[in-house]
Amino acid sequence: MVKPIEPSIAILVVWILIYIYSMAGSVDFGASFWAMIYRNHETQAGNMANRFLSPTWEITNTILVLMVVAVVAFFPQAAFMFGTILLVPLSLILILILFRSSFMVFSYSVEGFQRTLKWVSGLTGLLVPVLLISALPITEGGFVTIQGGYETLQMTKWLSSPSVYIYMLFGLTSELFLSSLFLADYARESEERDAYQIYRKQAILFGPLSLLMAALTVPLMEPEAAWLISNLEANRGWFLFSVVLFVIGYSALWWSKTGKPRVAVVFVASQYAVATFAYGKSHLPYMIYPYLKVDDAFTNLDTFYSLLSVLIVGMAILLPGFLIFWRLFLKDRRYLQKKE
Amino acid sequence: MDTVTLSRAFFGTSLAFHIIFATLGIGISFMVFLSEVMHQLKKDNDYAIMAKRWTKSVAILLGVAIPSGTIVAVQLSLLWPGFMKIVGEVISVPFQVEIFAFFLEALALSIYVYAADRLPPNMRILSVFLVFLGAIGSAILITSANTWMNTPAGFDMAADGTIYNVDPWKAFFNPSFLQTSYHVSVSALMVGAFAVASVAAYRLLKRDSPPQAKSLHYKALTLSLVVAFFMSLLTALSGHGSGQNLQQHNPEKLAAAEGLFETQRYAPLAIGGYVDPETHKVKYGIEIPYLLSFIAGNRFDTEVKGLYEFPEETWPPFYVHTLFNVMVGIGTLLLLLAGLGLYYRWKKKRHYPKWLLRSFIFSGPLAMLGIEFGWIFSCSGRQPWTIYGYQTTAEAATRAAHVGFLLILFAIVYAVLSVLVTIVMISYFKRHPVMDDIEQFSKSQVVKGG
Numbered sequence: 001m002v003k004p005i006e007p008s009i010a011i012l013v014v015w016i017l018i019y020i021y022s023m024a025g026s027v028d029f030g031a032s033f034w035a036m037i038y039r040n041h042e043t044q045a046g047n048m049a050n051r052f053l054s055p056t057w058e059i060t061n062t063i064l065v066l067m068v069v070a071v072v073a074f075f076p077q078a079a080f081m082f083g084t085i086l087l088v089p090l091s092l093i094l095i096l097i098l099f100r101s102s103f104m105v106f107s108y109s110v111e112g113f114q115r116t117l118k119w120v121s122g123l124t125g126l127l128v129p130v131l132l133i134s135a136l137p138i139t140e141g142g143f144v145t146i147q148g149g150y151e152t153l154q155m156t157k158w159l160s161s162p163s164v165y166i167y168m169l170f171g172l173t174s175e176l177f178l179s180s181l182f183l184a185d186y187a188r189e190s191e192e193r194d195a196y197q198i199y200r201k202q203a204i205l206f207g208p209l210s211l212l213m214a215a216l217t218v219p220l221m222e223p224e225a226a227w228l229i230s231n232l233e234a235n236r237g238w239f240l241f242s243v244v245l246f247v248i249g250y251s252a253l254w255w256s257k258t259g260k261p262r263v264a265v266v267f268v269a270s271q272y273a274v275a276t277f278a279y280g281k282s283h284l285p286y287m288i289y290p291y292l293k294v295d296d297a298f299t300n301l302d303t304f305y306s307l308l309s310v311l312i313v314g315m316a317i318l319l320p321g322f323l324i325f326w327r328l329f330l331k332d333r334r335y336l337q338k339k340e
Numbered sequence: 341m342d343t344v345t346l347s348r349a350f351f352g353t354s355l356a357f358h359i360i361f362a363t364l365g366i367g368i369s370f371m372v373f374l375s376e377v378m379h380q381l382k383k384d385n386d387y388a389i390m391a392k393r394w395t396k397s398v399a400i401l402l403g404v405a406i407p408s409g410t411i412v413a414v415q416l417s418l419l420w421p422g423f424m425k426i427v428g429e430v431i432s433v434p435f436q437v438e439i440f441a442f443f444l445e446a447l448a449l450s451i452y453v454y455a456a457d458r459l460p461p462n463m464r465i466l467s468v469f470l471v472f473l474g475a476i477g478s479a480i481l482i483t484s485a486n487t488w489m490n491t492p493a494g495f496d497m498a499a500d501g502t503i504y505n506v507d508p509w510k511a512f513f514n515p516s517f518l519q520t521s522y523h524v525s526v527s528a529l530m531v532g533a534f535a536v537a538s539v540a541a542y543r544l545l546k547r548d549s550p551p552q553a554k555s556l557h558y559k560a561l562t563l564s565l566v567v568a569f570f571m572s573l574l575t576a577l578s579g580h581g582s583g584q585n586l587q588q589h590n591p592e593k594l595a596a597a598e599g600l601f602e603t604q605r606y607a608p609l610a611i612g613g614y615v616d617p618e619t620h621k622v623k624y625g626i627e628i629p630y631l632l633s634f635i636a637g638n639r640f641d642t643e644v645k646g647l648y649e650f651p652e653e654t655w656p657p658f659y660v661h662t663l664f665n666v667m668v669g670i671g672t673l674l675l676l677l678a679g680l681g682l683y684y685r686w687k688k689k690r691h692y693p694k695w696l697l698r699s700f701i702f703s704g705p706l707a708m709l710g711i712e713f714g715w716i717f718s719c720s721g722r723q724p725w726t727i728y729g730y731q732t733t734a735e736a737a738t739r740a741a742h743v744g745f746l747l748i749l750f751a752i753v754y755a756v757l758s759v760l761v762t763i764v765m766i767s768y769f770k771r772h773p774v775m776d777d778i779e780q781f782s783k784s785q786v787v788k789g790g
Contacts, residue, residue, distance in 0.1 A: 055450035058406055062446050065413050066439045072417055073436055076428025083421035087740040094414055095753055098407040102757055105403025106764045110771075150739045299429050306433050306508040314440035321447045328455045335455070 007298040010074040013311070015280040017067045019273055021060075023178065025132070028053065028060040029125035030179020032100070034199075036122025039115075043194035045187075051336070052186055053121075055329045057104055061097070073307050077297035078287050085144055085153045085288075086135060093131050100124040126172065133171030137163045141289035142224030151291055166220045170213035174272075177206035181268055184253075185261035190336040200253055200261070207250050207268075211243070214275070227289065231282035238278030245271035341744065344737040347419045350747040351412075352719075356712055357754045358412050361405035363711055366479055366525075367532015368398050369472040374563065376465045386556040389777045390563075394536070395468070397765065399453050402475075404761060406446065409478075411750075419743070423726050423736035426503060430495045431488045433508045438481035445474025476525055483521040484512055490718070491516040491589045492727050516585045523578040527714070530571035531707040534674065536564035537681075538704030541697040543774075553774045561692070561700070562685055568703070569678035576671055580635065587636040590728065591645040593721040596656040597664035598632055599625070600646045607632040607644040612665055615658035620647075622661070656721045663717035670710035677703055 031049040038046035072079040100121050107117035138144065143158050144151050158164060180202035187196035221229060232239070249267025253259040285293045298304075329335055341349070372394045379387035413435075417424045427435070448470035456464055488494075494511030495503050540561035543549055549557070586594040594600075599615040599622040600607060609632040613625025633642040647655050677699060684692050692700075722728055726736040 055454045058446035058450060059443070061406060061410060062439065062442050065410050065442060068414055068417070069432070069435045069439055072424055072428050073432030074428075076425045076432075079417045079428055080421040080425045083417035083419075083424065084738055084740050087418045087738060088742055088746070090414055090418060091746050091750070094411045095749070098404075098411060098753065098757070101407035102404050102760065105400055106760065108399070110764050110767050148739070152740070299432070300503070300506050302506045303429060303432060303508050307436055310433055310436050314437065314443075318440060318443055318447070321444065325447050325451065328451060328458065332458065334458060 006304050007295050011294050014070055017070050019276045021063045021067045024060045024063055026175040026178040027182045028057055029129050030175045032121035032125035036118045039118045044192045045195040045198045048195050075297035076299055081151055081288055081292055085151055096124045096128050129171050129175045130168045133167050134164050137167050139288050140225040140228050142222035162220045163222050166217050170217055173206050173210035173213050177210045181265055185265050188261050235278045235282050242271045242274040343743050344734045346743040347737045351419050353751055354412050354415055358408040361401045363528045363531050365402045365405045366475040366528040368394055369475055370529050371532050371536050373468050373472050385781045386559055390560050419738050420736045421738055429503045430506055431485050431511045433512050434481040434484040438478050441474045441477030445471055480521040483524045484517050487516040487520045488514045489727050492730055497730055515589055519581045519585050523582050526571050526574040530575050533564045533568035534707040535704035537561055537700050541700035545697050552778050565678050565681040569682055572675040572678055592650045595647045596660045599661045601648050602646045603649055605641045605643050606630050615661050656723050660717055660721045663713050667710055667713040667717055670706055674707055
């Protein structure tokens with residue numbers, strides 16, 4: 001019998017959504033961190049990060065829900081298992097997101113909240129991505145045991161594993177790299193030279209650090225994740241390709257003297273896309289090792305096709321909305337150069 | 341308490357918190373849309389000022405509604421993994437479509453709030469209409485999933501729990517979907533209108549409001565009362581339709597709502613009182629003969645099934661009788677109140693009497709309570725089932741530990757946020773009194789005219 005292709009399409013869609021959210025989320029959470037760091041800076045660096053954040057965070061938050069719904073819809077069995085295992089960590093993330101979002105809105109309305117907001121959003125901007133990525137090693141094996149017939153997360157092991165912490169560092173450095181790179185480009189678009197130089201410098205610092213952390217995750221993996229390491233090695237070519245993309249993108253920060261941030265953003269975004277794909281490919285056939293495989297978690301075919309068509313039609317309808325949004329907040333000079 | 345009860349309490353708390361903000365977000369964004377339209381029609385700046393100020397509150401409310409909705413969405417998987425496994429197989433389409441409504445709402449809201457000064461009037465009206473459309477779309481789509489729990493359709497279940505024969509669109513358009521989502525939509529518009537009426541009435545009663553401000557609040561009150569009257573009327577009528585739907589699809593819910601045990605024709609309607617668990621009779625209630633049969637099927641000889649028809653372990657809890665009464669009672673009271681307001685406005689004289697204004701102040705919170713009671717009735721009345729006839733709540737619930745701890749933590753967070761939202765609202769509108777807007781608008785008018 002020919003192996004059905006639908007589960008592979010579904011997991012590909014999930015990877016794409018995870019990739020989009022990790023990019024958008026990194027820039028979003030990172031921007032609020034930089035807004036906190038540069039809150040009293042003499043340049044426009046802090047204000048600029050805020051100007052980007054105000055209209056965009058709700059969209060980013062919506063992508064998170066889209067990602068969760070897609071996993072539940074395409075892989076109901078995974079929703080069952082993730083829900084049971086991740087009750088405590090995800091609940092903590094939810095509280096942080098709730099506080100962050102409401103403070104964003106409050107500060108827009110009440111002037112006195114501005115200072116508190118910058119701290120709340122800056123610190124949650126660091127914590128949320130770190131907690132989110134700490135779920136990744138859980139899927140690689142070694143953290144989940146069966147107790148009373150149900151999968152249970154071993155909390156102490158999860159909190160004390162070097163593998164988890166190196167993933168957290170990888171998430172943190174990636175977030176700061178991606179957001180500073182993006183904000184450098186945003187500063188160029190806004191013609192803010194000083195802010196551009198600040199974010200360019202941060203990107204130059206965090207680029208190699210994020211790559212180093214990514215490399216370190218492999219030797220620090222739990223012994224149960226040996227299966228993953230051999231798969232990662234099998235996909236060596238893809239990872240090499242992503243490093244090449246990084247080198248080109250990183251070097252673009254020096255092109256024509258002051259750098260070409262747009263080129264850097266495009267190449268680095270492709271670097272992460274290729275790396276996400278390669279990691280996802282190495283993770284097959286498991287969703288949660290060794291309890292859950294992609295094919296077993298998959299929904300039925302009727303639901304799959306309805307979902308896929310809804311996803312495509314929905315995106316097509318919303319595309320003009322995203323384009324208008326892009327032009328109003330990321331291109332329009334009247335918005336970009338508003339002084340506060 | 342066991343994990344199932346804790347999970348129910350936890351999820352109920354999250355939902356009760358979320359629907360306050362979601363419902364007001366729908367209702368008030370509709371009022372903003374109407375006042376923008378009125379502004380274009382009447383060329384009266386007061387309506388533009390209303391739109392501006394209400395938008396501010398919508399932005400604050402949706403700022404809490406969006407993350408609290410995110411919480412509810414994720415908690416579904418965390419607290420009800422067994423339920424979501426079946427949802428993923430059968431009824432994931434409305435969840436997926438809802439995301440796009442959610443996107444629409446977030447995009448349009450950002451554009452309306454942060455780019456309003458760069459948009460021509462027509463585009464501004466379009467963007468606020470899209471905010472409303474996205475908000476109400478989310479509500480309708482999520483109602484589809486909820487009605488599917490009450491009247492499941494579009495799949496078959498084998499004895500071992502395997503799902504087959506899935507038809508996602510048949511599940512989407514399950515038998516109670518259209519009726520209930522209509523009821524949910526008009527009741528949300530009703531709440532928004534009464535919320536506006538509450539604030540306007542409060543401002544009109546204040547002695548120190550200048551006459552220009554009073555005239556604006558007067559227009560706001562009249563506009564909101566018109567909407568409130570029609571929406572409460574539609575809510576009542578659609579509620580009647582929902583009742584007939586229960587008679588057809590969830591007879592034990594209707595029986596529990598009415599405290600009816602014996603199946604009978606010419607069944608009486610019991611108002612108030614409580615169901616005595618010993619004698620199986622409604623105590624201290626008022627019985628109106630024949631009315632229940634008539635409501636259930638438009639004929640006095642309609643047979644209404646009593647609880648004795650069903651095994652006792654599938655009876656809903658008896659307190660749903662009270663929930664149902666409170667919901668219907670509030671709805672009726674609000675309809676009368678709005679009707680009385682309109683009567684004074686058009687038949688008697690121009691000004692609303694003071695006692696009426698005072699009672700309008702309570703209309704907004706009361707309407708919100710009505711919604712809360714309605715939802716609790718709908719979900720408690722389905723017990724012991726999560727998916728009626730297919731999965732019990734106990735089977736759906738998580739087995740993970742720490743649910744009680746998380747419930748307390750979230751309850752504290754919700755309480756803190758409720759206080760903060762109130763402070764933010766009050767302090768914003770204190771710092772930006774309506775007279776500032778009125779003066780600003782008349783100044784810009786002078787500049788344009790000169």
